[in-house]
Structures are given as C-alpha cells and as structure tokens.
Amino acid sequence: MKNMLSLAGRLLYLLMGWRFEPLPPYFSARHVIIGFPHTSNMDTIRAFTGFRIIKRTGHIMIKKEAFFWPLSILLHALGGIPVDRKAPQGAVGQMVDVFHSRDEFLLAIVPEGTRKKIRTIKTGFWHIAKGAGVSIICWYMDHETKTTRWLGEIVPGEDKTADLIRIRDLYEKAGYRFPLEAADSQQEKQ
DSSP: HHHHHHHHHHHHHHHOOOEEEOOOOOSSSEEEEEEOOOOOOHHHHHHHHHHHOOOOOEEEEEEGGOOOTTHHHHHHHHTEEOOOOSSSTTHHHHHHHHHHHHHSSSEOOOOTTTSSOSSSSSOHHHHHHHTTTTTEEEEEEHHHHTEEEEEEOOOOOOOHHHHHHHHHHHHHTTTTTOOOOOOOOHHHOO
C-alpha cells in the first residue's frame, strides 16, 4: 500500500509540475519539520503528498473538537493529532508527550500559523523539539522552481534566539525571509 501511495504522490507532483527533492542524509524517524511559506491550501496538499512519496506519515496538530465521527476517521488517517487547547501542559507539552511515547513521529508545523502576511512567527515548534530532544528540519516550498527542498537540520541548543537566526539564515539563503520576532507568550498559551 505504501508503494502505491508513493507512486500516486509522485504522479500528483508530476501533474502539478512540482519536484520533490530526495530525503537528506540527516532525516530519521523523529523530527519536528517546519515549512515556509504557507501561501495557499495547495501547500498543505503538497506537504501531505510529499509524506506519501517518502512512505511516511506526517502529523499535524488539530484542535480536539474537530475529532468527531465520521470526520475523526479522515483526520486520523491523514495524520491529525488531537490537541486539547485547554490542557494544563498546553499544545507544546502534549506534543512532547507524544514524541516520548513513539519511536517514529514526524510533526509538521507551519510557524507562520496562517496564509496571511505575518509580523511574527510562532515558536512552539522550537519548544516542542527542545522538550522532545529531537531536531528541527527546515523544509521549503520553492514556488519559483516548483521544488520542495530540504534546507537543513537544527538541533535546538540553549539559546532559542540563536537557533531562530540559524533557521532564518537557511531560509534566507534559499530566497525566503520571515520575521524573526517571536510570539512566545501567545504560543505558550496554545
């Protein structure tokens, strides 16, 4: 089944006129994968299709209220992870717990949080990776060349700002710049 979905994903990329770069050598079973830019719903389709191409399941956080029958069947099949936004440990703590409970887990996050122009990025991805002891992989939707690209891996250190600058530099070299100011207090409430 995974081979068929991978083939179907490759065909869909071909029909869309996009290319999917091969996995980098640092790719393993557990990462937080961040993606920029998030310009349309097609970016989400390309991301989920990309995970099928590499024969993996990418997971995204979805508010738990969306997991009602029969929609819950589809959401789980697509890799949705229910998140209780009112839980004491917040979304970050819940995702850290999921990482600790699984041998394989790829969590895909769009730090922009929206398709609109933003003034800040959300940094929950960094807190999740740091708390779970996993690296952050930077993935780029290069609309100019119609290629999904792996830009690099960042292992969270003790200085979040320094890590965010490293991440921003990877994207800037690829041709995309995001605002560095981070909405920490907002993210930690979620």
